Amino acid sequence: xxxxxxxxxxxxxxxxxxxxxxxxxxxxxxxxxxxxxxxxxxxxxxxxxxxxxxxxxxxxxxxxxxxxxxxxxxxxxxxxxxxxxxxxxxxxxxxxxxxxxxxxxxxxxxxxxxxxxxxxxxxxxxxxxxxxxxxxxxxxxxxxxxxxxxxxxxxxxxxxxxxxxxxx
Numbered sequence: 742x743x744x745x746x747x748x749x750x751x752x753x754x755x756x757x758x759x760x761x762x763x764x765x766x767x768x769x770x771x772x773x774x775x776x777x778x779x780x781x782x783x784x785x786x787x788x789x790x791x792x793x794x795x796x797x798x799x800x801x802x803x804x805x806x807x808x809x810x811x812x813x814x815x816x817x818x819x820x821x822x823x824x825x826x827x828x829x830x831x832x833x834x835x836x837x838x839x840x841x842x843x844x845x846x847x848x849x850x851x852x853x854x855x856x857x858x859x860x861x862x863x864x865x866x867x868x869x870x871x872x873x874x875x876x877x878x879x880x881x882x883x884x885x886x887x888x889x890x891x892x893x894x895x896x897x898x899x900x901x902x903x904x905x906x907x908x909x
Contacts, residue, residue, distance in 0.1 A: 745771075756786055817909035819851060822866075825898040842887065845896030849903065850885040859907025861886045866900040874899045883907065 743764060750759040756775045763770040763785075770785040781787030783796035799809035810818060819837055822830040827841025839849045849861070861881055865874035872892065879887040890899040 759785075761785070815909045816906050817855065818904065818906050820902070820904045821849070822902050823847060823849065823900060825900045830900070841898070843896070845890040845898055846879070846887065847890070847901070848885055848887045849905075851905070855883040855905075855907035855909070857883055857908050859883055859905045861888075861903050861905040863888045863901050863903045865890050866902065868899070876901060 744766060745762065745764060747762050748760075750757060750761045750773075756773065758776040760774040761770060762772045770781070771783070773781040773785050773787060775781070775787055775789070777789065779787040779789060779792060779794065781794045781796075784794055787794035799811075801807040801809055810816060821835055821837055821839070823839045824830050827839055827847050829835050829837065829839055836853070837849050837851050839847060841847055851859075858881070861878060863876040863878065863886075865876050867874070874897065875891050875893055877889045877891070879889050881887070886903075886905070888901065888903075890897055890901060
């Protein structure tokens, strides 16, 4: 049977003054809250530049069926659906605004810009006749992207989905 301790770390610990929950024997920390408000899970010395420092996998969802996305550059993801009229299909405050600039030409602007270039992936949504559409990214930067949808040769209005991943 494992025994646990809870308390404030005295001056001998990795971060003196931290509130600590850990194993009584062996001293492994399960959770550590620093005096500056940083939280460490699975570490006794959370990164002071982060509010939350987790060592190990992060599971999300009602049944823990999802894993959190990670990367060495602290990535951020925006995904969405834009209707053929250029408006977001989902309600307000979806992390972006979108508009139609011309026939099959759309712009998506992020509510919060990325720190550097963020490359979008765009997929046109098939219409009721399952007509094949092509999406070409015309321009992209850390604040927005523009896409041109065509039937292979001519521009056409078409709803699309997108995913953008970039540095946060």
